[in-house]
Amino acid sequence: MIKVGIVGGTGYTGVELLRILANHPEVRVDVITSRSEEGIRIADMYPNLRGHYDLAFTVPDVERLADCDAVFFATPHGVAMSMAPELVERGVKVIDLGADFRIKDLELWSRWYGMEHTAPELAAEAVYGLPEVNREQIRNARMIACPGCYPTAVQLGYLPLIENALVDHRRLIADCKSGVSGAGRGANVGSLLCEASESFKAYGAAGHRHLPEIKQGLGVAAGRPVGLTFVPHLTPMIRGIHATLYSVLKDPTDGLQALFEERYADEPFVDVMPAGSHPETRSVKGANVCRISVVRPQDDDTVVVLSVIDNLVKGAAGQAVQNLNILFGLEETAGLGIVALMP
């Protein structure tokens, strides 16, 4: 059994890791940390885990974490970069679900995240954990930076178009909608049921932290910088991201459906839907899948890609476990066969 630790286990990505790992055939959670909940049994905090775990939260401690084979950070930015270097040094594989190691340009990182980066060398070494792009590098990595939720949905949707230089890379528009769990488990007024349900709004239209990450990923795929307008929205539901991606075809073509199907033919967790489909976020609720449809309205030169994920699974904890599986040479799908809950 692979022994894993989870730093920051009280947020939604932490409890989601626990949910997924509860049925993973080759992984055992040995340590879970939380400063605020020290001593509390996780089953007392998350009753859905009653009967699945006896573990209690402990204060983060590098010595205990160093006994693990792998450590997940499910923490706000700033935490992983303070602890990951020592763990990596001591041979622990580190998988960060936060933002510390996602962006290669650390000046850019500092501008968006408002702090200095304290682990520049590890940031340079870290592999961006989007298996559909970087599977081989992940296999041999010591440090994985899991993509953000929006960046996962947007990149998987745009990749076939961008990699093949089919669209004007200077005018990409990503109109994205997220369930409220994307805002985390913090007690802020805007996430109250009475504030966020029965309502829909944009936020961060002037600029959102996932913008530089998406541009970095698509820039790599395009081989040059891309221009992107990214507007995130809050939709009144718990889980799910829906990305509606607009771009302009250089040469209008009928071959887009085949292009997408081929690009993802061997990917276990990307599902290209039949032509004419509209993927629903509920079709991935709780499952580690990205479902994609591509459409060309009125057979014009604008192409629209619809891409859905569960932000907590393929957008966070599920993708993290997928990376773990690759890192340790397991079946990539191990523990990730969970079927989406529908209805």
Place this chain on the structure above:
Amino acid sequence: MIKVGIVGGTGYTGVELLRILANHPEVRVDVITSRSEEGIRIADMYPNLRGHYDLAFTVPDVERLADCDAVFFATPHGVAMSMAPELVERGVKVIDLGADFRIKDLELWSRWYGMEHTAPELAAEAVYGLPEVNREQIRNARMIACPGCYPTAVQLGYLPLIENALVDHRRLIADCKSGVSGAGRGANVGSLLCEASESFKAYGAAGHRHLPEIKQGLGVAAGRPVGLTFVPHLTPMIRGIHATLYSVLKDPTDGLQALFEERYADEPFVDVMPAGSHPETRSVKGANVCRISVVRPQDDDTVVVLSVIDNLVKGAAGQAVQNLNILFGLEETAGLGIVALMP
């Protein structure tokens, strides 16, 4: 008191007319029709109206309707065009909340609505009931075609940019999100709580009936045909439309906030929010208001307009009453001072 009739009073726009008119100081509902509910008291069907109406549904009958000063049609397309000509002939003002009289090009209408138009002369005469554009023509009209819900939100959002030829009119993108009441009160599986809640999806991405209506309106404003990609989405809530509108500025400018504020300075039902705001659909829930924000992300050449309405009010019944007020020379705001319900 102005005597009004409502044809098709059992759907959501019908009951919403009743809710608004219950407190209108100068209007009395005399007739409400429904074939399926003949004889049923509306308060028995809609308990929120108990104590406000004693009226019962009757079978549609031109004689009885002709006694009214005005008749609203809250019906599926095809109904209004079969009855309106006679009513107009007999001096009744007709306000159609449906689609029969919205599109001037009747061939185009037939293509999208799948039937022949049977009242072409009245269609030619009908005034498109968007007061922010056509207030003067509405004043003297005999037949009003109320705009659709999406077209209201999209046109009000784009008008300042289009009327002033500030953006590339060939590449407009309207990414729109609607609550489920937009699908009506019909018993179809897709609108069940278990199918539509906790999920988000696009629909009609390849083409939606509101597309030609929006293009017509924006084309008039631009003075030439516009190019538009319109993707509607279903969001898990009852009421509200959020339109996120993208366009490319010909000359990037800082003056957009002022432009929007001036355009709508005298409009009682369009509210330009302060710079930096993100309008929430709940801020208009139950109210006859369109709230708009305009933003230029990263001060680039793409402009994003955020426009929200309650699809049943400013997108349907409220706008219909606003038209009635104009038609009969009342205060335009009469009966429309309802404050949005928040939370």
Place this chain on the structure above:
Amino acid sequence: MIKVGIVGGTGYTGVELLRILANHPEVRVDVITSRSEEGIRIADMYPNLRGHYDLAFTVPDVERLADCDAVFFATPHGVAMSMAPELVERGVKVIDLGADFRIKDLELWSRWYGMEHTAPELAAEAVYGLPEVNREQIRNARMIACPGCYPTAVQLGYLPLIENALVDHRRLIADCKSGVSGAGRGANVGSLLCEASESFKAYGAAGHRHLPEIKQGLGVAAGRPVGLTFVPHLTPMIRGIHATLYSVLKDPTDGLQALFEERYADEPFVDVMPAGSHPETRSVKGANVCRISVVRPQDDDTVVVLSVIDNLVKGAAGQAVQNLNILFGLEETAGLGIVALMP
């Protein structure tokens, strides 16, 4: 115009008072206070009020409040009792939407609310503001204690049975369900959309602060102490309370429907539904109404009363305005004709 002040205007009952009073024909809001939001315009905090108010929040100040004809307290317990005595002394009518003046037995009050009562004389004088019971006393009161939300729904449902001594008063069971707005606008984890939506739970089953208030009210109606089991539940919606009230008939009878209809025949805000109905909370959403059905399952000796209100309206702000209307000799329904929003 009657000049009113609102102390504690940032919570849900405060904004609801503003929504209702915006269209009240004889009332003007002159002062609204909030320590935390001093200087903020209410329309900037609550965009639904844009266009309806220019007022800004000020720090609570007895001098300014003393200029009002009436002052509402929409505050946590402990606040009203510290300011009300001076205001009453200076001739201001005080209407407390909080808990300070609801319970006559101040020892009992202290036990449930965890503090000493600092205005025992005013507490003795205060009139319990349930117009359906105390209309005459309200008329001449100086200090009104508005009932809690659960107590309103439960008392109105039980009164016809208790006042007529038809049921065993020692074995009353009130199973109550509330929307999340009952928990207020405080940022606590349990009220987050991600915690409270798609779930249902009981809370405070061992004891809830509204229990002694309900027992006091029903005890007065019965002429002796009553026995009550009261279990509140949280239901995933914003507004609404549904009370399901069980009791055992001393003599099974067919006359319950008539009894309820007679008891409330002249009440403008209590609606006895037809036999066989099940009132829905949405039928009162935003409206100052309590709708009630009474049923005797299998014609047995257990009677079930179903009672619904909007917790923020008839359970708080609407009832407070109803009290204001009575206090100042206005039409009791002034400003309270708002129709429930449905759908």
Place this chain on the structure above:
Amino acid sequence: MIKVGIVGGTGYTGVELLRILANHPEVRVDVITSRSEEGIRIADMYPNLRGHYDLAFTVPDVERLADCDAVFFATPHGVAMSMAPELVERGVKVIDLGADFRIKDLELWSRWYGMEHTAPELAAEAVYGLPEVNREQIRNARMIACPGCYPTAVQLGYLPLIENALVDHRRLIADCKSGVSGAGRGANVGSLLCEASESFKAYGAAGHRHLPEIKQGLGVAAGRPVGLTFVPHLTPMIRGIHATLYSVLKDPTDGLQALFEERYADEPFVDVMPAGSHPETRSVKGANVCRISVVRPQDDDTVVVLSVIDNLVKGAAGQAVQNLNILFGLEETAGLGIVALMP
């Protein structure tokens, strides 16, 4: 592998069987029937199953079903009793998720279900599939009648009290709340998102089909007929049942927590929560668990039991699989380790 068939696979209990069985280590779904969807691949109807099943719906056919080791009926009442006798005759184990075989008194059954029973002998033989009561009989049964959703939650909650004759069995009150999926996937207006969300109501207060089933089960446990008032309510969420159960203790006692813990100590799917807990329905969303708390408010003689299940899992498909596991001598928990989805 055990070969199973599912009759009526298009409803919510059908798709839930498919979700659970997709990861069952010893079961293979060979046949799934639907008259209306013949030829449609289930993954085209239920996109959450894409990648898990290749099967298409076929018309129900006894010959094909007779090749299965077990057949589930996920059908409206009346269907199972028409096909089950022949299947049982031919050696197929039949598990009915519908109502045909739940009630032993067929006259009573006819009164509540409005039709004659056509398989009285099989009804007499059928075993009521509540493993916590009938595990031994299930082991050797040919025909299993799975309990209804409300009856599961109510019986599991009351059993420790009733079996030990601790409460007045003549005055039981079960106030139950169900998510909307309990109403099935039929397209009826009352289950629309716009009708059922943001609202709460009782239904069937005068009498509901699950009443005689619950009374039968509790009557067996009590050794004599019980008196029960059962009021079901609709709560605005997809999944979950919360039963709040009231009864009067003959001798008030402190030992209830221990009593419940002992009664269910060896039950893999009943979880007695710690004293002072309030189980949330979301803690069982998607999982085959019943979580129970017991409380005695104010240490009085009324005992309140709170019991939650997922109506589609422990209240239907999960319990059906649990019965299958018992029938075929598998681990009772096989395929049922799914963790509830939270948040």
